[in-house]
Amino acid sequence: MTHQNLFDRIAARIDEQGRITFADYMAACLYEPGLGYYTSPGRKVGVEGDFYTSITVHAAYGRVVAREVAAMWRSLEQPAEFTLMEVGAGHGRLACDILDFLKEREPACYAASRPVLVEQEPTLAGAQRQVLHEHADKLRWLTPAELASGIRFRGVLYSNELLDALPVHRVLMTPEGLREIYVTREGEQLKEQLGPPSTPALAEYLSRYGMPLMPGQEAEVSLAALDWFDSVVAGLEQGFILTVDYGYAKEELYAPHRKLGTLLCYHKHRVEDNPYQLLGEQDITSHVNFSALIQRGEEQGVKTLWFGEQCRFLLAAGMVEEFEAIETSSLSEAEKLKKRLTLKRLIMPEGGMGDTFRVLVQSKGVPQAALGCLRGIGI
Template sequence: MDQVDDGKLRGIILDRIGQRGPIPFADFMAACLYEPGLGYYTSPGRKVGAEGDFYTSINVHRVFGRLIAREICRMWEEMGCPASFDIVEAGAGHGQLATDVLDAVCELNSQLYEGVRLTLVEAEPSLAEVQGKLLERHLAKVSWSAPADLAEGKLRFSGCLYSNELIDSFPTHLVEMTPEGLREVFVAAEGDQFSEVLDSPSTPELEAYLSRLGITLNPGQRTEINLNAVRWLESAAASLERGFILTIDYGYLAPELYGPMRLNGTLLCYYRHTTEENPYIRVGLQDITTHVDFTTLALRGEELGLSKVWYGEQYRFLMAAGMMQELMALEAAAKTEKEQIAIRISLKKLILPEGGMGDTFKVLIQAKGVDHPQLLCMRDWGKLI
């Protein structure tokens, strides 16, 4: 294991435990990821790509953003081609995906582009400068918001909010089924190290969450309950006046996510392109993630006025949105056969299972105030090849 200095944030969390006693794992994870200036996502440094700790679909090829843009163009049409249209990216990172999306909208639909307003929502304010440079040609259309603006209802929009690998990074509660019933994992301190203790749940919402899904964990089974994902969706739904919410992330429907085959849940850490199961090391320096419960997002969405338009694997979404057309255009523009092969290899990562991203990632599209939209992802992509 690499020797890294995580002493400052470690000390802050240990002090909190010393003052309050053991804290829910969700609070520990929140500090590790979002402590101002020290958390994984709120400290300077590149987290994604070759220089970071993991890759996302954004890093594979700009076609990923172009295909999202194709679907956004269809959303605009299904909304009646309004004169103004908001595109909101939640968890905008360095701004590469937003750049790819807006570049493509500009190329594909000049009328939509004329009325587009792009809002970037990002927890790390220092990234605004990097985002601004990437989006330089579109700056007149770009504005910035903090996650709190969405959470507090200060951000209102009509159009499309999308996110890519955002919800998996929300702080989550850990629970375990014991002979005494459901217990929550709390983080305690032993000297300068962290340990776990099981205790009664910190909120009745945890048992209610599983009960609502009809889920009963097996004895000894541990899993995650992401209440923050539900709260985020509630905020997004309240902020959306009319339009769509497009969520891309790795996850499952509840029966698979909470099935007995997942005895230890899905929590994983990422550091320099390696996975780690121990969240109590490299505090603030490694990513901590869990798989998304898409069943709950869809169910809660319906209650909030968000109809489920489409749910499925990323490869199905990308193929139906026009992957083959994009591939053929790229190959036609390639100058050499070697370049063509490189393009094919890159795009395969987006759609292939078993080492690719095609079925690991899922896409959920929800709509508000748009009746029976006919989106690209709803086409039979098998007939488009």
């Protein structure tokens, strides 16, 4: 029924406006209250869901991130209150893995840490409370609107697969210039229609943070990611922004060979390319333009500390130590092998998660940052 109700909601908007931008369509498919993919009941991530994220693979991912969090806290000279702001916190697994590690291995940092969860879907707070029950006395929540209103904080703001889930505009370069892809309908059928860009911000974005598109090339433009980024930079008094996601630098994202852009849908661990089916029942994502975050940050005095593939980040930041911990544990050989293979998934290049995901570490107002990923271990 979700599907039909969501279709009716979208169709009513199309009838009222004639057509809607793809960004408005994607926002409805993912976030329409009670009907969107992320805002309706059901497990999205993990084995019973539609896709895996690094968090669902192994706690080692969160433990390595926690090592960097502790290094960030030290780089700020060990403040007595250190905010750990996770945006798009889902079920709270990553926050829990980070806090478990800190409690066990970095008690002073744990004592200072003030975890805050921000999630578009408010009903996930119940699951987060359960997963994080051991850290219950520390937890706080903010709505995305509260965060965007410029709440001031000092610490680290981190996200895993948040920005690829924000709505994107889609554009096509034609011999007559840039056109935008809109969504309209013929009866019960949703159709794409080309038209002039809905806002000059699309062309401005491409010339400032993108690349010239070739005639016939389609691409996505995430104005929402930039807006979001601006609001968190405004709120961050001093500290770090750690972003992990599918994505590329602009030269690769907008390369001429990527003629159809990067929009993809996920349903029950299958990749689909039709965003007009399974309304509200499939995830719709698009790769993140990391150059936009880097440049936008630098325009506002935010320093780029590290950018690269997840495998290089994890290895430099502490994954080797996680492998060593398996070796010295009292597990059986068979269990050790199983654990090693699971960890390998996080760092495997060519098809694994290791080079599909990129990590960006930025800082604001931090004169000297001594992080694991900056050790330069030559990989």
